[in-house]
Amino acid sequence: MSMNGAAAVAFAKDHGDRFVEELKALLRIPSVSTDPARAGDTRRAAEFVAAELTRIGMENVHLIETSTEESMTAGASGPAQVVPARIGHPLVYAEWLHAPGKPTVLCYGHYDVQPAEPLDEWKSPPFEPTERDGNLYARGAVDDKGQMWMHVKALESLMVAGGGKLPINVRVIVEGEEEVGGEGIAAFVRDFGDQLHADVALVSDTEMFAPDLPTLCVGLRGMIYTEIEVQGARTDLHSGMYGGAAPNPFVALAQIIAQLKDAEGKILIPGFYDKVQAPSDAELAAWKLLPFDEEEYRHAEVGSVALTGESGYSVLERTWARPTLDVHGMPGGFIGAGAKTVIPARALAKVSLRLVPDMTPAESFRLYKEYVETLCPKGCTLEVRLIHSGDPIVVSTDNEFVRAATEAMHTVFGKETVFVRGGGSIPIVGDFTRELGLPVVMMGFGLPDDNLHAPNEKFHLANFHRGVESIVRWFGILSTLTALES
Amino acid sequence: MSMNGAAAVAFAKDHGDRFVEELKALLRIPSVSTDPARAGDTRRAAEFVAAELTRIGMENVHLIETSTEESMTAGASGPAQVVPARIGHPLVYAEWLHAPGKPTVLCYGHYDVQPAEPLDEWKSPPFEPTERDGNLYARGAVDDKGQMWMHVKALESLMVAGGGKLPINVRVIVEGEEEVGGEGIAAFVRDFGDQLHADVALVSDTEMFAPDLPTLCVGLRGMIYTEIEVQGARTDLHSGMYGGAAPNPFVALAQIIAQLKDAEGKILIPGFYDKVQAPSDAELAAWKLLPFDEEEYRHAEVGSVALTGESGYSVLERTWARPTLDVHGMPGGFIGAGAKTVIPARALAKVSLRLVPDMTPAESFRLYKEYVETLCPKGCTLEVRLIHSGDPIVVSTDNEFVRAATEAMHTVFGKETVFVRGGGSIPIVGDFTRELGLPVVMMGFGLPDDNLHAPNEKFHLANFHRGVESIVRWFGILSTLTALES
Known part of the structure; x- marks a missing residue:
């Protein structure tokens, strides 16, 4: 030096x-x-x-x-906005x-x-x-x-x-x-x-x-961060008066999310895994030598009663080299203390998916969006939005x-x-x-x-x-x- | 007069x-x-x-x-609290x-x-x-x-x-x-x-x-208003680092809710319909004479693209004489604008069920709670709470x-x-x-x-x-x- x-x-x-x-x-x-x-x-x-x-x-x-801060733009067929x-x-x-x-x-x-x-x-x-x-x-x-x-x-x-x-x-x-x-x-x-x-x-x-x-x-994994917005009734309705006839957007989102990932952690979007490249044998072998105690990780870092995720892959593979799906929050409806018997008109799910080589955000979002749209429950309409993404x-x-x-x-x-x-x-x-x-x-x-x-x-x-x-x-x-x- | x-x-x-x-x-x-x-x-x-x-x-x-405001009580085996x-x-x-x-x-x-x-x-x-x-x-x-x-x-x-x-x-x-x-x-x-x-x-x-x-x-229908609280990890975790290993309580709740009611609106809790009494033939006949236009109701009152609920029952039967299940809100996680890549430690679902004669709130809640507990996904623990009820x-x-x-x-x-x-x-x-x-x-x-x-x-x-x-x-x-x- x-x-x-x-x-x-x-x-x-x-x-x-x-x-x-x-x-x-x-x-x-x-x-x-x-x-x-x-x-x-x-x-x-x-x-x-x-x-x-x-x-x-x-x-x-x-x-x-x-x-x-703002920008003026003129549409192809309309006034500037x-x-x-x-x-x-x-x-x-x-x-x-x-x-x-x-x-x-x-x-x-x-x-x-x-x-x-x-x-x-x-x-x-x-x-x-x-x-x-x-x-x-x-x-x-x-x-x-x-x-x-x-x-x-x-x-x-x-x-x-x-x-x-x-x-x-x-x-x-x-x-x-x-x-x-x-x-x-x-x-x-x-x-x-x-x-x-x-x-x-x-x-x-x-x-x-x-x-x-x-x-x-x-x-590093890439990601797509999305929102699924489901609309049922035009306005919030009383669940006593309308329960049994009005669509419930939270139930709809639950049905959708339950079809995105199975109980074993496998993502159910058709074609989603097609581009996934497994790490090299040398890289996998090196990971096995790292000082990693799965039970210590579960207990000290995660603190849950069990770890989750795809069977057949180690924790390091699942968190570094496999795509995953998480829900971060579900805005809408009544979230205060106590009880409100509302059927909300709208509800959202904030859903992100982690990507691995050689997946691309654009293709992954397309597959995801197309699949979610096929899952839209009766009585509801939905919109799938990409909030941001990374390779x-x-x-x-x-x-x-x-x-x-x-x-x-x-x-x-x-x-x-x-x-x-x-x-x-x-x-x-x-x-x-x-x-x-x-x-x-x-x-x-x-x-x-x-x-x-x-x-x-x-x-x-x-x-x-x-x-x-x-x-x-x-x-x-x-x-x-x-x-x-x- | x-x-x-x-x-x-x-x-x-x-x-x-x-x-x-x-x-x-x-x-x-x-x-x-x-x-x-x-x-x-x-x-x-x-x-x-x-x-x-x-x-x-x-x-x-x-x-x-x-x-x-408060009350002093002495437990059977402990100090007053x-x-x-x-x-x-x-x-x-x-x-x-x-x-x-x-x-x-x-x-x-x-x-x-x-x-x-x-x-x-x-x-x-x-x-x-x-x-x-x-x-x-x-x-x-x-x-x-x-x-x-x-x-x-x-x-x-x-x-x-x-x-x-x-x-x-x-x-x-x-x-x-x-x-x-x-x-x-x-x-x-x-x-x-x-x-x-x-x-x-x-x-x-x-x-x-x-x-x-x-x-x-x-x-009138009765009801039980409940909360299902799911706990996954001990604290909120980053979905990049832990996605693929940590349980996600919103995904867990989605999986649970999707198993509570099917796509046709039928409640899947075992035994839930056992005590349901159908209205008399005379009452059903009188309802048929009421001025009710289902399409007008859908359009003007509900405003959704379609009505939902159990097939084989009219709207009046579904909303007056059949039990139903609704989700009112799902507190927890990130609900602000934008993106936060959190796996929340906890999430709640506010779920109510409408009851009809001769169902009772106590029995209905027992059946519901026992069933929900069987649905708890891997890696999570859950608690089912009764907030209030009515006959x-x-x-x-x-x-x-x-x-x-x-x-x-x-x-x-x-x-x-x-x-x-x-x-x-x-x-x-x-x-x-x-x-x-x-x-x-x-x-x-x-x-x-x-x-x-x-x-x-x-x-x-x-x-x-x-x-x-x-x-x-x-x-x-x-x-x-x-x-x-x-």
């Missing part, structure tokens, strides 16, 4: 407490991207990140708007490109977070970051504000150690729509990809397989960026790095691969019990600090490589 | 506008009995009714508490008993109302009564504040016309828990029934079969009170009275019949499109006034009968 690299590691260790305090300030901003009422907070988080990138010496720092645009949260861009002959890394993260509900299950308020037992609890602690902050703090440490210079070229792109489908960054990558020119992308939005086990994620992905492990990452993490953790997949979706990884042709290194420092998307999300602070050091060391190794920019 | 009776009718006509303004004041009180936050408003509605009964000259007017009691809304009692030798009528109504949600579907706010097109729109307009107010205003008219005397004896009991199961009045009737000693009960909480068609209701009922039509009612309404409407059943539940009718041995006259003046329990509930004001007159005339006829009090 170079002198500067060692100095950067020392700086990060000396200033780790400050890094955490800064992260807490960011976590106090409730940047819930799916909530229109939080649009101002979400922008405030973007400005916070941009201000810090500027302060540490990054250049050309600016926000990139991803949509306008004001079309409310989707909520657009800005991208944060920064760069430092003064290391000629050295590689360029594109650092990606996101500053938006999931909704915090149900609030009453949080032990400390979701937007008041609280340290307990070596963990930092807050919505976004690990997904992804905390991991994105590792990048910023690694860059600060290297910049200080290098007297205002980085050992390699760096671009930073931080989005605010990851939790709502990432439409803005996808469009930017597609239309302005040359502005993100790099040799490799670094994504820290995944987790380690086990505490102290350095992990690179090399595959499944597997990334190459046969390149020097991955080898450098395993080396950097080996130094920090003292253990060999394992390759795993993730069950979730990070659509931008597909965009970087497909649109920019970039190898992607998914170096994540979350833990399996970090409660992503759930109450009491946390980040183990030791892993935050190890993440900063791993990235510093990875950049140091990359600085010894020949530039690959074309 | 006596001179006093004619004077009472004239008084009611002269003061009809004031009666409606008073009703509006009552409707402005949001006495939603199921909502703990409205407990104060609900009591205020009781006090409003009691004050008016006092003002018009009724005697012994007072509120009867139906529960205490403070047990939070259910919400108790008071009964309003009044009487006038100075007509010796004349019959005594027990007038029943309720001052509580259903929740008003969904608020955004109301054309005018639910608790700001608004007149449009001869109708009065407000939550509770017809169910039951408006119909209960007919009783009060008929009593006022008779009292004024009689110079401070009524032509018969009257007791009034008005409850505030009808929409939440009527537990308080049921206990009062059971334990203090002698305080309600009467010859006949008058209940105005039903509807006319068609506009201008005087109607007596002679049968199904048919009342005798062969008595002079019913004949007097048909005569009174014939005078007001100029048409023969029809006998129908109602699909809803009025548990107190069963209590009056079973506990007090009283014949019950269900003389209601709602209309089929009055939107009970739905947005834009209304009362056709002409029917409010005809209701007052019908009750005045009925009391007049009853005053010519010999007393039946024992």
Whole structure:
């Protein structure tokens, strides 16, 4: 390791407490991207990140708007209309490109977070970051504000150690729509990809397989997130007067959902599994060697009386390499305390399906929609909507960026790095691969019990600090490589 | 008709506008009995009714508490505990008993109302009564504040016309828990029934079969209102990481509900139909003569693309004389706008079943609960709770009170009275019949499109006034009968 690299590691260790305090300030901003009422907070988080990138010496720092508030459009056969645009949260861009002959890394993260509900299950308020037992609890602690902050703090440490210079070229792109489908960054990558020119992308939005086990994620599931809306009667009706004649949209949705997935977890959509590619024998063999205790997982992580899912597949296969279907909520009707004898006119089901290589969101949604439409119960009409989607992905492990990452993490953790997949979706990884042709290194420092998307999300602070050091060391190794920019 | 009776009718006509303004004041009180936050408003509605009964000259007017706030109890094998009691809304009692030798009528109504949600579907706010097109729109307009107010205003008219005397004896009991199961009045009737000693009960909480068609209701369905709560994982989980291994409680509920009722509307609970008694051939024949156009009903009342329900039964049979099952809402998970990829730990279904003679709530709930428990999907646990229940009922039509009612309404409407059943539940009718041995006259003046329990509930004001007159005339006829009090 170079002198500067060692100095950067020392700086990060000396200033780790400050890094955490800064992260807490960011976590106090409730940047819930799916909530229109939080649009101002979400922008405030973007400005916070941009201000810090500027302060540490990054250049050309600016926000990139991803949509306008409203747009005027003229239909082919009608008057112009004001079309409310989707909520657009800005991208944060920064760069430092003064290391000629050295590689360029594109650092990606996101500053938006999931909704915090149900609030009453949080032990400390979701937007008041609280340290307990070596963990930092807050919505976004690990997904992804905390991991994105590792990048910023690694860059600060290297910049200080290098007297205002980085050992390699760096671009930073931080989005605010990851939790709502990432439409803005996808469009930017597609239309302005040359502005993100790099040799490799670094994504820290995944987790380690086990505490102290350095992990690179090399595959992710894709998804389609949908809504099924069923309409029965024109208005809400009294179940005493109309029960027995009026269609019930919740019963209809129940009948539909029961025909989407069988009791064994098999998805019943015709043709849905046709494009599924099984992992290689080598990958399956490597998964078998991972430290995984199914009973411990059931007890400590899931906490249910039994695990579910397709028979004949291990838990890792089911959650990494098999498509799945989940229902997230069923809005409509009466959900208050007590009793209301209403037959609601409408009800919704929020249904998502996880996809694996080589499924595509477009084809999967088409098969799903066509099938659901055949299931519409008597007396009802239904609409199937796609809310957002992402491609499944597997990334190459046969390149020097991955080898450098395993080396950097080996130094920090003292253990060999394992390759795993993730069950979730990070659509931008597909965009970087497909649109920019970039190898992607998914170096994540979350833990399996970090409660992503759930109450009491946390980040183990030791892993935050190890993440900063791993990235510093990875950049140091990359600085010894020949530039690959074309 | 006596001179006093004619004077009472004239008084009611002269003061009809004031009666409606008073009703509006009552409707402005949001006495939603199921909502703990409205407990104060609900009591205020009781006090409003009691004050008016006092003002018009009724005697012994007072509120009867139906529960205490908390109660201390000592378990058989443990320390005393403070047990939070259910919400108790008071009964309003009044009487006038100075007509010796004349019959005594027990007038029943309720001052509580259903929740008003969904608020955004109301054309005018639910608790700001608004007149449009001869109708009065407000939550509770017809169910039951408006119909209960007919009783009060008929009593006022008779009292004024009689110079401070009524032509018969009257007791009034008005409850505030009808929409939440009527537990308080049921206990009062059971334990203090002698305080309600009467010859006949008058209940105005039903509807006319068609506009201008005087109607007596002679049968009501009972019900059990339940919740099924399913627990999967211990906490909410991320569907990317755990989809394929963690149980999904909404999918579980869908699978359960789909096995409760088939696509044809037949309830699949073993033994559920065993006690169902078909209506008599005479009753079925009379129903066939009612002015009922199924296509008009589908189009104008229900507004769905088709009607649903068991094949082989007419709409009137399905809604009056067959048990049914409805789902009212499925709380839990994510119901906001946008997307949240959560596998919720818990989800609920609010499920009610309508019962017909000779089914009983206790037996029906037992069969239902036992069956649901057999349907619990893998990985989940479930709990089935009874929220409230009511007996199904048919009342005798062969008595002079019913004949007097048909005569009174014939005078007001100029048409023969029809006998129908109602699909809803009025548990107190069963209590009056079973506990007090009283014949019950269900003389209601709602209309089929009055939107009970739905947005834009209304009362056709002409029917409010005809209701007052019908009750005045009925009391007049009853005053010519010999007393039946024992």
